[in-house]
Amino acid sequence: xxxxxxxxxxxxxxxxxxxxxxxxMMSMSIIRFWSYGWIDKLYIQPKFFxxxxxxxxxxxxxxxxxxxxxxxxxxxxxVALGYKYRIAILIFFLSFTYIELIDKTTYxxxxxxxxxxxxxMIFLPANVYYSIDAWRKGTSYQHIPKWTIDVVxxxxxxxxxxxxxxxLNSDWLVKAMPxxxxxxxxxxIPVIGNIMHHEWVHYLFSYTGAIYDLTIxxxxxxxxxxxxxxxxxxxxxxxxxxxxxxxMFPYIMIVSTLLFFSDNFHHRVLAGISKIFKISKNYFxxxxxxxxxxxxxxxxxxxxxxxxxxxxxxxxxxxxxPGELFWTxxxxxxxxxxxxxxxxxxxxxxxxxxxxGSRFYIDNDDFLTAFQQKQxxxxxxxxxxxxxxLKQHFKKQGHKNIQVFVESYVTLNGRLSDQYIDPSIDxxxxxxxxxxxxxxTPFKDEIKGx
Amino acid sequence: MKKLLFLFAAILFVVAGCSxxxxxxxxxPGTDTFNRKALLENIADNIAIPAYKSFKGEMTNxxxxxxxxxxxxxxxxxxxxxxxxxDAHVSWQSVSMFEIGKAEEVSFRNFMNVxxxxxxxxxxxxxxxxxxxxxxxKQDEQGFGALDYLLNGLADSNAGIVAFxxxxxxxxxxxxxxxxxxxxxxxxxxxVVNDWTGDYRDSFVNNSGSSATSSLDxxxxxxxxxxxxxxxxxxxxxxxxxxxxxxxxxxxEAFYKKDASKALFNANLTALQDFxxxxxxxxxxxxxxxxxxxxxxxxxxxxxxxxTLINNxxxxxxxxxxxxxxxxxxEVRTNNNLMLDAYKELQKNVVFLKVDMLSALSIRVxxxxxxxx
Numbered sequence: 012x013x014x015x016x017x018x019x020x021x022x023x024x025x026x027x028x029x030x031x032x033x034x035x036m037m038s039m040s041i042i043r044f045w046s047y048g049w050i051d052k053l054y055i056q057p058k059f060f061x062x063x064x065x066x067x068x069x070x071x072x073x074x075x076x077x078x079x080x081x082x083x084x085x086x087x088x089x090v091a092l093g094y095k096y097r098i099a100i101l102i103f104f105l106s107f108t109y110i111e112l113i114d115k116t117t118y119x120x121x122x123x124x125x126x127x128x129x130x131x132m133i134f135l136p137a138n139v140y141y142s143i144d145a146w147r148k149g150t151s152y153q154h155i156p157k158w159t160i161d162v163v164x165x166x167x168x169x170x171x172x173x174x175x176x177x178x179l180n181s182d183w184l185v186k187a188m189p190x191x192x193x194x195x196x197x198x199x200i201p202v203i204g205n206i207m208h209h210e211w212v213h214y215l216f217s218y219t220g221a222i223y224d225l226t227i228x229x230x231x232x233x234x235x236x237x238x239x240x241x242x243x244x245x246x247x248x249x250x251x252x253x254x255x256x257x258x259m260f261p262y263i264m265i266v267s268t269l270l271f272f273s274d275n276f277h278h279r280v281l282a283g284i285s286k287i288f289k290i291s292k293n294y295f296x297x298x299x300x301x302x303x304x305x306x307x308x309x310x311x312x313x314x315x316x317x318x319x320x321x322x323x324x325x326x327x328x329x330x331x332x333p334g335e336l337f338w339t340x341x342x343x344x345x346x347x348x349x350x351x352x353x354x355x356x357x358x359x360x361x362x363x364x365x366x367x368g369s370r371f372y373i374d375n376d377d378f379l380t381a382f383q384q385k386q387x388x389x390x391x392x393x394x395x396x397x398x399x400x401l402k403q404h405f406k407k408q409g410h411k412n413i414q415v416f417v418e419s420y421v422t423l424n425g426r427l428s429d430q431y432i433d434p435s436i437d438x439x440x441x442x443x444x445x446x447x448x449x450x451x452t453p454f455k456d457e458i459k460g461x
Numbered sequence: 462m463k464k465l466l467f468l469f470a471a472i473l474f475v476v477a478g479c480s481x482x483x484x485x486x487x488x489x490p491g492t493d494t495f496n497r498k499a500l501l502e503n504i505a506d507n508i509a510i511p512a513y514k515s516f517k518g519e520m521t522n523x524x525x526x527x528x529x530x531x532x533x534x535x536x537x538x539x540x541x542x543x544x545x546x547x548d549a550h551v552s553w554q555s556v557s558m559f560e561i562g563k564a565e566e567v568s569f570r571n572f573m574n575v576x577x578x579x580x581x582x583x584x585x586x587x588x589x590x591x592x593x594x595x596x597x598x599k600q601d602e603q604g605f606g607a608l609d610y611l612l613n614g615l616a617d618s619n620a621g622i623v624a625f626x627x628x629x630x631x632x633x634x635x636x637x638x639x640x641x642x643x644x645x646x647x648x649x650x651x652x653v654v655n656d657w658t659g660d661y662r663d664s665f666v667n668n669s670g671s672s673a674t675s676s677l678d679x680x681x682x683x684x685x686x687x688x689x690x691x692x693x694x695x696x697x698x699x700x701x702x703x704x705x706x707x708x709x710x711x712x713x714e715a716f717y718k719k720d721a722s723k724a725l726f727n728a729n730l731t732a733l734q735d736f737x738x739x740x741x742x743x744x745x746x747x748x749x750x751x752x753x754x755x756x757x758x759x760x761x762x763x764x765x766x767x768x769t770l771i772n773n774x775x776x777x778x779x780x781x782x783x784x785x786x787x788x789x790x791x792e793v794r795t796n797n798n799l800m801l802d803a804y805k806e807l808q809k810n811v812v813f814l815k816v817d818m819l820s821a822l823s824i825r826v827x828x829x830x831x832x833x834x
Contacts, residue, residue, distance in 0.1 A: 191761060196823035198494050199670045208494045210761060355820040357812050369706050374694075381826055420812040427765040428816045 017312060019157040020300050022274035023140035024281055026160050027093070030137040031284070032266045034091025037103065037125070040259045041084035050080055053117055057380050059400055060114040061393050064443050069112040076113075082106045090132075093142020097133070104129040115393070116386045120349050121260040124170055131166060131318065134311055135159045139301045141281055141292070151294065152301035160270070162315055166322070167267055168228035173326050173347040175224030180460030182337070182352075183221065187213035188424040189353035190220075197254055223247055231271040244268045255350065332447050337423055338454035340390050341447060356388030356421040356431060360398065362405055365412040373401060389421050391432065391448050398438035415439050429455055495757040496749065498669040501676050503739050503748035505665055510657050511742035512555040512732075517654045519549035520647050527643045531636045534626035536619045543612050547721055550605045554728035558687040558736065561679055562665060563656035568597070570691075572649055576606035577712050580614070583607055587638045588631060594645040603642045605715070611639050614717030673825055681751070681824050685815055688733055693807040696726045697782075700793050701800035710793035722789035726782060734775040737768075751818070758821055767821060771813045778806040 083106035089099035145151040195208040230240035248261035285292040329342030360373040387393040398415040422428040436450040526545035530538040586592040702708035715721040739750025752768040
């Protein structure tokens with residue numbers, strides 16, 4: 012990339028609008044999450060939490076967990092206002108990410124996306140224009156380096172494009188799975204419900220979904236296709252919202268893609284906001300250019316470049332593992348693999364005293380919530396962590412020579428359930444690592460593609 | 462650009478409208494799709510309601526026999542009462558899985574059939590009086606389990622049992638407790654049955670959507686819960702010591718009657734399989750069911766014939782259980798391996814039902830209410 016590119020400047024308005032909408036959406040998400048009672052249900056009630064490898068120190072704080080949510084929601088409002096922006100977005104990133112790290116049961120690509128976006132935003136001049144910071148400081152910059160907006164577009168583009176790449180597999184394209192399972196159960200949706208059981212609908216949705224994801228970043232980039240692309244974005248996300256329980260994410264994506272629109276569009280949005288809140292927009296339209304010192308610039312560009320190198324490579328780490336990705340899920344997370352698999356499982360744990368030979372089975376209800384059981388049964392790292400937890404639990408109760416075995420079955424994309432974990436392996440002896448888990452029973456079928 | 466924003470806003474409104482209508486009922490599910498409403502109708506009209514009515518009849522008989530025994534506490538009335546109790550208990554096995562609607566609201570199953578019962582507390586209730594059978598803490602001091610103790614467990618011989626109701630110093634108190642327990646069971650049963658035969662039937666059938674609160678989603682979850690907790694674990698697994706280091710022969714159903722636990726188990730297994738197949742209560746006719754629904758979905762999916770696998774597994778469990786003695790308690794003490802073998806076959810169907818069937822039906826497991834990707 013030429014150094015000239017990094018000299019280019021552009022209007023700051025799109026990034027300011029993005030900041031405002033992002034902040035509002037985030038605070039709404041927190042309120043929604045709270046109002047559904049999910050803080051209590053997901054972060055306070057469970058007795059045990061599935062931590063991420065390397066982040067075992069992240070713990071829920073009992074009732075004080077609510078305070079993290081308050082901090083997170085308030086910092087999001089500060090971000091929207093552009094008030095003490097740098098510290099606000101940093102706190103938002105940290106508090107939001109902390110919440111996500113408490114229990115990987117709740118992992119969603121959407122949450123990961125928000126963590127990444129807020130991390131990136133720490134380094135962007137999103138508050139130099141149309142913000143309380145700019146107003147208080149008395150200096151507003153109408154122009155900012157072009158790359159600081161392009162990186163946000165790049166991250167959005169990666170999310171879509173990689174989600175599209177992940178769909179290029181035989182289950183999705185040849186068998187129309189898992190949509191063939193999911194869509195017929197949506198028979199009660201108004202208007203389109205009646206066609207949801209037709210096979211052609213499953214294929215139509217599969218193919219248009221893949222094509223949409225792969226092309227939408229490019230259609231948004233070019234002025235001529237932008238209008239139609241935005242309509243597609245709206246239709247696509249609305250449809251996913253109707254069909255699947257995916258919360259705020261469709262709205263967040265729809266609002267985010269506004270970033271691709273012209274400067275003129277964003278000035279009009281800000282003019283609209285100014286009118287409603289009686290803000291003098293002229294105050295910010297200074298025609299001044301925000302620029303970094305050369306050392307700042309070097310550091311920022313290296314950091315952001317490193318961030319994107321990681322983003323581009325991380326989703327391909329699955330290639331380092333043997334076996335079928337959808338089955339083992341080794342390298343599945345953090346890769347924009349969205350709505351790809353219908354997986355359900357059952358894991359029956361057996362505790363054996365290796366000396367006396369006495370044994371008994373575990374009732375998972377005694378230790379895990381229904382949600383945790385559901386996630387645990389289909390993911391080997393959960394199964395391993397739970398097995399170690401069971402060992403600790405029964406050790407405390409005075410049991411000795413504890414061995415933990417699991418009889419587990421998993422169904423993947425409509426295939427008949429099959430044994431998932433080698434039932435002869437004492438899981439207590441196995442340790443979590445980034446290495447391949449040899450005790451996962453190999454997948455008996457083949458899924459071709461990326 | 463303004464038009465675009467307008468469109469955006471308009472669509473958002475439409476979505477808000479659609480997404481809040483999760484529970485709407487479609488009366489017209491098209492001609493060639495699977496008709497979930499017909500499935501619910503079959504369950505309500507041909508399975509649940511007839512089974513409940515039949516159970517209500519048995520409860521009435523039980524009540525009559527109880528009052529006869531209370532009036533004249535002799536051995537012949539005791540034997541009659543015991544028969545009425547067992548008939549009702551067997552009949553109960555056909556309704557116990559329907560913990561939905563009023564039954565769910567009043568915790569029907571927990572008041573009717575918790576076992577083992579706490580006999581010390583039962584005795585305290587009898588001697589001290591002043592008990593409130595509506596209290597949740599008293600669930601293990603009433604129901605079929607308490608009657609089992611009162612009719613079979615007080616003494617070794619019929620004469621010995623009758624003595625408690627005739628010559629014992631507390632004879633009147635025993636009679637009162639017996640009557641109260643039966644009365645409470647009958648009251649609850651009447652409530653549940655009246656609800657089904659009243660308004661609940663229609664609201665059950667019309668709640669034919671696909672949300673987590675739709676009738677089918679809830680009922681399938683109830684069915685699985687019952688299979689796993691009450692049939693597999695309660696009747697076999699727990700007494701056989703599957704979940705513990707030791708066996709618990711005293712934790713079988715109808716422990717004091719001794720020779721009834723197998724009959725009760727078989728009745729429940731059959732009821733669950735019949736429910737799966739949509740078999741009408743008390744008749745060989747079948748209607749829309751989980752089986753026909755799975756078969757319909759399989760014509761789209763073209764995978765393994767899951768409903769046959771499930772039925773085969775039901776049959777294997779029944780065959781394995783046929784080796785068991787009529788008295789599971791004795792079986793646990795003498796040859797627990799047979800109990801464990803039966804458990805193993807029951808366990809295999811948990812996988813088919815909970816993993817494969819739920820996944821195929823795209824029904825979410827209970828209480829999992831969170832966003833997805």
